[in-house]
Amino acid sequence: MSETPRWASESFWKKVAIWVTAGSFLILVILTFDTLEQTTAGGERVQAYSVINQNIDYQMNEKLNKFMPIIGGEELLFGKKYTEEEAEALVSLGKKTTQAKNCMNCHTLLGNGAYYAPDLTKAWLDQGWLSTDLREDQMLRFLMDPEKYARTFGTGRKMPNLDITEEEAKGVIAFLKWMSAIDTNGFPYNFTTIEAEVE
Numbered sequence: 001m002s003e004t005p006r007w008a009s010e011s012f013w014k015k016v017a018i019w020v021t022a023g024s025f026l027i028l029v030i031l032t033f034d035t036l037e038q039t040t041a042g043g044e045r046v047q048a049y050s051v052i053n054q055n056i057d058y059q060m061n062e063k064l065n066k067f068m069p070i071i072g073g074e075e076l077l078f079g080k081k082y083t084e085e086e087a088e089a090l091v092s093l094g095k096k097t098t099q100a101k102n103c104m105n106c107h108t109l110l111g112n113g114a115y116y117a118p119d120l121t122k123a124w125l126d127q128g129w130l131s132t133d134l135r136e137d138q139m140l141r142f143l144m145d146p147e148k149y150a151r152t153f154g155t156g157r158k159m160p161n162l163d164i165t166e167e168e169a170k171g172v173i174a175f176l177k178w179m180s181a182i183d184t185n186g187f188p189y190n191f192t193t194i195e196a197e198v199e
């Protein structure tokens, strides 16, 4: 009587299953730590919060063939130089405001949310703010009274007033400035809102 070959035995396949499971688990652990490192503020892709003290640009990198953030020299926000702790407090006030006021009901942030209004990931860099000198004042006015300062970009859609205080609006602007410095692998290039239905 011939013996069952080793590769066809039950014990062999049990061992294979155990090794494959253990290997996959290990890869998952490594990837988790890698993701944490890449998504924590202060790393290469996600800048430290104090980046709000600097000039931020987003330009096509011909070599990589994608848009990349360019962090320049000092460009203070609201004329103040924030320490890392102050910057973190302001950015997180802004982030909490976007959560409390449910901005994702209409907008996307880093691609998450609804497609009714423009993606906010690079809103800080929107040419629509006319001039970089006036940008933060314009954003502040807009956020505190978006109905009055609506620009609508030809969509006819307006943002409703959300009763945002000046402090919250400043936080949102700091949050948006910080977010614009994130290397998003080119996003949101070519990403637009859903077309308005013809009425």
Ligand code: HEC
Residues within 6 Å of the ligand: 097, 098, 101, 102, 103, 104, 105, 106, 107, 116, 117, 118, 119, 120, 122, 123, 126, 128, 146, 149, 150, 151, 152, 153, 157, 158, 159, 160, 162, 164, 172
């Ligand atoms: C009910 C839908 C709605 C909600 C909720 C909403 N927005 Fe908007 N938002 C819009 C629309 C529509 C526009 C484009 C029209 C305009 O700019 O006047 C806009 C424009 C903007 C812009 C300008 C974008 C650019 O690229 O210039 C910013 C910044 C912004 N919203 C921030 C926010 C923040 C922050 C929140 C939450 C606190 C929020 N929005 C909540 C509808 C909304």
